[in-house]
Amino acid sequence: MNKTRLMIVLGLLLAAFLAACGGEPQVVTETVEIPVEVTRVVTEEVQVEVEVTRIVEVEGEASTVTEQVAVTFAEGGDTLATVQGRDSLKCGGNASLGGFGFLDPETNEFSGFDVDFCAAIAAAVFGDATKFELTPTTGTSRFPTLQSGEVDVLIRNTTWTLSRDTSLGFDFGPVTFFDGQGMMVRADSGITTLEDMAGSTICVQAGTTTEKNLADVFRALDVEFTPAVFPDNPSTTEAYKSGQCDGITTDKSGLVSIRINQLDVPEDHVILDVTMSKEPLGPLTRHGDNNWNDIVSWVTYCTFQAEESGVTSANVDEMLGSDDPTIQNLLGITGDLGQSMGISNDFCYQVIKQVGNYGEIYDRNLGPDTPFNLPRGLNEQYYNGGLIYSMPFR
Numbered sequence: 001m002n003k004t005r006l007m008i009v010l011g012l013l014l015a016a017f018l019a020a021c022g023g024e025p026q027v028v029t030e031t032v033e034i035p036v037e038v039t040r041v042v043t044e045e046v047q048v049e050v051e052v053t054r055i056v057e058v059e060g061e062a063s064t065v066t067e068q069v070a071v072t073f074a075e076g077g078d079t080l081a082t083v084q085g086r087d088s089l090k091c092g093g094n095a096s097l098g099g100f101g102f103l104d105p106e107t108n109e110f111s112g113f114d115v116d117f118c119a120a121i122a123a124a125v126f127g128d129a130t131k132f133e134l135t136p137t138t139g140t141s142r143f144p145t146l147q148s149g150e151v152d153v154l155i156r157n158t159t160w161t162l163s164r165d166t167s168l169g170f171d172f173g174p175v176t177f178f179d180g181q182g183m184m185v186r187a188d189s190g191i192t193t194l195e196d197m198a199g200s201t202i203c204v205q206a207g208t209t210t211e212k213n214l215a216d217v218f219r220a221l222d223v224e225f226t227p228a229v230f231p232d233n234p235s236t237t238e239a240y241k242s243g244q245c246d247g248i249t250t251d252k253s254g255l256v257s258i259r260i261n262q263l264d265v266p267e268d269h270v271i272l273d274v275t276m277s278k279e280p281l282g283p284l285t286r287h288g289d290n291n292w293n294d295i296v297s298w299v300t301y302c303t304f305q306a307e308e309s310g311v312t313s314a315n316v317d318e319m320l321g322s323d324d325p326t327i328q329n330l331l332g333i334t335g336d337l338g339q340s341m342g343i344s345n346d347f348c349y350q351v352i353k354q355v356g357n358y359g360e361i362y363d364r365n366l367g368p369d370t371p372f373n374l375p376r377g378l379n380e381q382y383y384n385g386g387l388i389y390s391m392p393f394r
């Protein structure tokens with residue numbers, strides 16, 4: 001590798017860690033080792049191994065933790081050809097966030113809102129929603145896992161930010177879940193506002209936007225606190241449960257999931273009525289493969305538009321006979337919209353038939369019949385006062 005390229009790659013990695021971790025002192029208990037196996041045809045591969053030393057603070061004691069990260073940057077390339085050649089989609093996800101991405105230890109099956117979007121891409125590419133493998137990632141490991149080419153797409157409650165879009169080398173697809181950062185505390189703590197948290201310790205997960213927002217918001221409020229930073233959701237939640245922290249912060253959707261799924265008595269914990277940030281969550285692909293990002297984006301829009309047009313998994317076959325031009329384009333009866341991305345014109349028919357429209361995906365995983373019962377809020381369609389809005393199928 002020439003020197004300039006090495007400098008660029010090291011710069012990218014530094015940016016990655018700064019963007020992900022915010023540079024705050026933190027408790028880190030894991031060594032991040034990313035197994036790199038590049039099986040795709042790429043236009044260029046750059047392999048580096050770096051050691052990143054982070055200053056950490058555990059219960060007032062400062063020490064250092066060294067993380068070793070081996071990364072092959074797989075730039076550009078034709079992800080669709082790789083996915084088709086492999087006959088399976090590789091999706092980076094989450095295994096420990098019920099409702100969004102959860103691995104059931106009994107059945108060994110993944111389920112959740114994010115997981116359904118992996119299934120939707122598989123349905124669009126293969127006409128078979130089961131042809132995908134899910135690689136669980138943590139807040140810190142998710143970006144190298146996508147950068148290295150180990151997965152084709154990352155769908156894991158990941159916030160769209162400028163630095164992730166640029167310096168980290170990704171492109172986002174449409175936002176699938178508009179969220180914001182929240183704070184959960186014990187119901188009997190007497191805490192009702194962030195100002196009440198002066199002098200408290202707050203559990204937060206490494207490698208997240210959450211970590212940085214927390215520092216910014218409390219600094220702006222001039223409220224002193226101690227962050228206790230952990231590498232993944234289970235360890236963060238465990239620390240809160242065991243009383244190491246007065247509060248736990250992450251995306252509000254994450255807090256709802258943790259409260260219901262991971263706390264023994266959910267009623268003993270309250271999510272404060274405060275939103276600390278904007279957290280637009282969506283799928284992301286590697287920068288440099290526009291066609292693949294188009295596929296991920298239009299699969300997502302397909303679920304939005306189908307809900308708007310009243311097309312569901314139950315009525316999609318009937319809808320094939322519709323004379324509505326939008327539905328005809330959507331389902332591939334007319335036009336060659338799929339072909340223009342190198343996939344079948346009936347890609348959206350397959351998505352809706354096998355996975356369902358946006359409302360069905362939402363309700364199945366997060367709706368009133370689930371333990372989470374998350375109101376749609378900003379995730380309503382635009383004509384119902386929300387932000388879900390498909391671009392035209394033309």
Ligand SMILES: N[C@@H](CCC(=O)N[C@@H](CS)C(=O)NCC(=O)O)C(=O)O
Nearest residue numbers: 138139158159208209232233250254
């Ligand atoms: N949306 C934020 C936070 C995402 C995030 O990683 N949330 C945590 C807390 S709920 C999570 O999903 N952890 C699961 C895990 O690491 O196992 C981001 O993109 O940085």
